Amino acid sequence: MRFYICPVENKQLIKGSLNVIILKLLGDRERMYGYEITQYIKEMTKGEMAITEGALYPALHKLEAQGMIFSELDKFKGRTRKYYKLSEDGQKTAATQLDELLGFLNNLNLVLNAKPSHS
Amino acid sequence: MKSITTQDLQTIQNHLLQKPFKYEEVFDEVLDHYATSYEQSDDTLDQVLSDLDNEFTYSKINSLNAKYFDDLRKHLRQTHWSIFFGNFKWPNLLYTLACVAGFILISPILFESKTLTKFLFGAFGAIPTFLGLYFYLKWGVKRMSGKTKLKNAHAELFGMAVGFSIFYMQIPTFGRLIYHENMKMLELHPLLTAGLLLIGLVSLSTSMKMIMTKIKPAIN
Numbered sequence: 542m543r544f545y546i547c548p549v550e551n552k553q554l555i556k557g558s559l560n561v562i563i564l565k566l567l568g569d570r571e572r573m574y575g576y577e578i579t580q581y582i583k584e585m586t587k588g589e590m591a592i593t594e595g596a597l598y599p600a601l602h603k604l605e606a607q608g609m610i611f612s613e614l615d616k617f618k619g620r621t622r623k624y625y626k627l628s629e630d631g632q633k634t635a636a637t638q639l640d641e642l643l644g645f646l647n648n649l650n651l652v653l654n655a656k657p658s659h660s
Numbered sequence: 661m662k663s664i665t666t667q668d669l670q671t672i673q674n675h676l677l678q679k680p681f682k683y684e685e686v687f688d689e690v691l692d693h694y695a696t697s698y699e700q701s702d703d704t705l706d707q708v709l710s711d712l713d714n715e716f717t718y719s720k721i722n723s724l725n726a727k728y729f730d731d732l733r734k735h736l737r738q739t740h741w742s743i744f745f746g747n748f749k750w751p752n753l754l755y756t757l758a759c760v761a762g763f764i765l766i767s768p769i770l771f772e773s774k775t776l777t778k779f780l781f782g783a784f785g786a787i788p789t790f791l792g793l794y795f796y797l798k799w800g801v802k803r804m805s806g807k808t809k810l811k812n813a814h815a816e817l818f819g820m821a822v823g824f825s826i827f828y829m830q831i832p833t834f835g836r837l838i839y840h841e842n843m844k845m846l847e848l849h850p851l852l853t854a855g856l857l858l859i860g861l862v863s864l865s866t867s868m869k870m871i872m873t874k875i876k877p878a879i880n
Binding site: 574575576577580593594595598599602603605606607608614617618619620621622623 | 663664666669685686688689690691692693695696697700712715716717720723724727728731732734735738739742877878
């Protein structure tokens, strides 16, 4: 399943779907760290979609607080690296939220592309 | 991709320490972000620092501190309950039921031996409390010796990990407050004695799991 890629200028649009994006990415990969997530999204969308660090880290911490993801610390080149992994609850939520988001995008597409009716 | 030198890492560390980071956990995560950005970039260290500083502004760092602490508190509370209820879910329920049966069997012995009962009651409550306090003080010593200026949110919240044990030790006091001031809950009935000690054992197991899986790894 792939995300539709489009230039996203509106930060609110990204913010609204940030949790689903994070859960989806962590579902596809065994574990990821913060910087890796930002770069992966940037690469996937060829720079069209950029997640700011100021939004990413609070979102990761909140998802961890909700039990959707969990973290583990590793030593890496003299510093501590925090990896995030999807929990069992997160797997269920990711599937549900992804379906909801895709359904919403589908409906939005129908509404925005509807031809005006002449009565 | 270049490899970061110890000196570069120290430069980033010193640069970030000028910012209002409050907790080591947040600091470490952002430090890794800066270091990895530098490793992946062709720019100079000064340029990378300047670019990232635009994102990690003072107000954003302050907000990150506050949100992190709040989220961690919620996370620890949720984990505590989930570990506690885990004792009553399969397959742990088997061990819990075995403990219930065991405590019922030895309840007359516990009831007769008041010293043993008091010792077990005190140990079940005190062990996790002292262990949690140990990790808190360990961090405090590290800060006081100047090894770090930052706080550790997990150490600050150690009380959340031992909350059940502290509550458990208060049960006889509640009994006295509610029922009678001279009431000795551990000496009323063998099954009540065994029940209280069983609650203590569950509380001990919950608090110990919290400390060993959540508090200790974040402090060492």
